[in-house]
Amino acid sequence: MRKIKTASDLEKWRQDIIKKQKRDEIVVSVCGGTGCHAYGCKKVRDQFAKAIKKNGFMDKKIRLRFTGCRGFCERGPIVTIQPQGVFYQRVQEKDVDLIVSETINQGKIIDRLLYEDPNTKRKIDSEKEIPFYKAQHRLVLGKNGLIEPTKIEDYIGVGGYQSLTKALFEMKPEEIIEEIKTSGLRGRGGAGFPTGKKWEDCRKAQGNMKYLICNCDEGDPGAYMDRSLLEGNPHSVLEGMIIGAYAIGGSHGYIYVRHEYPLACKNAEIAIKQARRAGLLGKDILGSGFDFDIEIAKGGGAFVCGESTALISSIEGRVGEPRSKQIHTVTRGLWGKPTNLNNVETWANVPLIIEKGSKWFASIGTEKSKGTKIFSLVGKVKNTGLVEVPMGITLNEIIFGIGGGAKNGRQIKAVQTGGPSGGCIPASLFDLPVDFDSLTQVGSMMGSGGMIVMDEGTCMVDVAKYFVHFLEEESCGKCLPCREGLKRMGQILDGITEGRGDEETLMLLEDLSQVVGDTSLCGLGKTAPNPVLSALRYFRPEFEAHIYQKKCPAGVCTSLIQYSISEDCTGCGACAKVCPMKAIEGEKKQIHRILTELCSKCGSCKDVCKSNAVIVQ
C-alpha cells in the first residue's frame, strides 16, 4: 500500500485502481455478512477460489470478491456475477462448479438459483428487479455489495475518501457544520437530535482536547444495521469521523463496538490500520496539517452502554452507569473533555452529504426527517433483511411492498419499532409515514431502526413482558425507579400471563409505568414503559382475555394453553417424530394423541402438521 501525502496522490491512486479493475472481465461477489456466514458462505467462497484456479480461465480475468452484508440475509448465501448482473440466492458449495461452467463460461443463467417471487412465481435474475430491493433507496448500504470491506483499494475505487479531500481542502470547519446543519441530518441512533447542532455545540465548547465517539453498541434487539455497516463498509464510517473531527476540532476518536460483533471489530480494526498506513489517519492527514486518530473500544455485553454517558464510562474502563445529563457530553464527556458522540449510520451519512451537497440530501425524506434510514425488517414477514428507504415511506410500503407481507398466509397484527424503548404499532395504523415525529406521536419511536413484524401467533402481553424483563435485566441499578419499578412491572406481567391477574392489575401496571417513566435517571428507564403502554393502548382486549377469561388468544403463554390433536389428523406421524418430549402417541394412519402430562408445550408439532390438526386452546 502506498502512503498518500497529498490530495492529488489520492486521486492518482484512485485512477490506478480503476484502471486495474477495468481489466477484470468478470466479478464474482459472494456475500460475507454474518447472516450468509450462518448459511455457509465461506465454503462457497473457498470453492469459487478453487474452481477459478482449477479452470485457469486463460482468456478471461476473473475477480472474486467477498463483500459485506447485502441486506437480503434470509436468502443467503448470495452470489452476484458482473457484468451480467445475475443474482443467485441460497447458493451452496455444490452449486459452485455449475455456476462456473454454465454462467461464467457460457453466460447461461441457472434458473434453480434465481429468486422466485412468492406471489407471481416468476423467476427474477437481476437484483434491481427483486421486489425486496426495488423500492429501496440504498445510499448508505449500496456500496456494501461493491467492495470487499478489508480492502481499502475497493473503497477508494468507488470514490472513497473523496469527500474527505473536499472537506479538508475546499471547506472551512464552519462550512462543513453549516452543510450538515442545512442537510437536516438527525442522529440515527434513535433520539433524532440534529447532528449539525451537536457538532456546532461541540466545536464551541471550551477545551484543548476534544473526542469523537462512534456508537456501535447496537444493543437494540432486532436491529443490526450498524453491525452490517461497520462490517461491510468500515471505511465510510472512518471517513465520516475524520470529516467530523476536522469540523469539530477533535483530535482522537473511538469506535465503541459490541463484543458480540467479532467480525465488525475485526473489519474496523483492519480498516483503521489501512487508513493509518495510507496516511488517511494519524499525523498531517493528506498534507493538510490536520491530525486525527481512531481506536477501537470493545463493549462487554451491557445494553445500557448504548446510552452516551454510560458508554463514556465504559470507555474510561469503569462500570457502565449513566449520569444525569444536566451538563451535556458535548461540553463534558470522555475524561471530562468535550465529546461528540454519533451513531454508526449517522457517521456513514456524512461523506455522502459532503460529496453530493446538503441540498441533494435535504431533497430526500420529509420536512423534518431528511435522508434515508436503514431498517432491519425481521420477525414474521416473508422477506427479512436490511432495508434502506427514504424517510416518510409508509409502514405498508415497507412491510407489504418490500417485506412481501405475512408468512404462511397469516394475518399481520403489529410491528414493533424502536426496540425496548419503542412500542407496537397496530396494523390499522400502517398508513403512517415512517419518520422521527410520526412514530413518536403514536407512542413508539424510530429507535435505531429495528422493525419486528408480528402476526396473530404473537401474544402482545408476552411481548410487553419480554421487553420489561429484558430491561429489568439490563438496568444498571443506579436509580431506584428503574431498578425496582421494572422488577415490579415484570412480576405483574408474569402474573397476567400465568392467569393471576385481576381487575386492579392493569390500573396498577399503568400507574407504575407512569412513575418509572417520569422519575428514572437515564433514557433506558425513561422509555422503559413504552412497550407496555403502547401494547395497552392498542391491544387492551388481549390483556383482558388473559385476566378475565384466563386465555391467551395467540396461544403463546404456556400456563394458559393446552395442546391437542383434532380429528383432522391423518396419522402421518410427523408430529411424533419432532416431539422432543416424546409426548405424542398413535398408530400409523390413526388419529394421534398428546399426553398432556409430558407435553412441554413447545409447539413443534403444530409447526410440522400439514393438516392443521394440532389445536391450541
Next chain:
Amino acid sequence: MDLKWVDLIVDRHQEKRTALVSILHDIQDRYKYLPEEALRMVASRLHMDINEIYGVATFYKSFSLIPKGKHSITLCLGTACHVRGGPKILRELKNFLHIEPGQTTPDRQFSLNVVNCLGVCAIGPVMSIDGKFYGEMNPMRAKRLIEKNNRKRSGVKS
C-alpha cells in the same frame, strides 16, 4: 495456573486503566473465564483496587468468573428471535442439558448462554456454538446440533 499471559496482555495494553474492559476480554479469551489470580494480578499491575475490578467483571455480561465448558452454546433471545420461537428452544435446551443459562454441564462439555441479540435477526431464531452461527433454529435442530458436537468429542463420526 500459568499467569504469564496476563502479564503479556497487560503489557500489550500498556498498563492503561482505560483498557480494563479490553484486558478482561483478552484474559477471558485466553483462559475461557476470569480466574481470581488473574484479576488480582491485573489489579496490582494497574494499581487498582480488586473490588473495582470485580465490579467491572460482574457488571458486564460477557465475563464469567467460573470456568466455561468446552463448547459454548449461545442462544439469541432478541425480539426477532423471541417472536419466532426462541423461548421454546431455550426450554428444550434446559431440559436436554439440565442446566440454566449461565451454567456449565457437570462434565464441562457445554456452557449455555443467552444473549439479547447476536445481530443476525433476519434468520432467527439464531444459535451459535463455539462462534459458529446457525439460523432458523427449532427445538429439534438445536438438540441435534448439540448431540453432533457431543459425538465429536467421543470420536464417533457424525
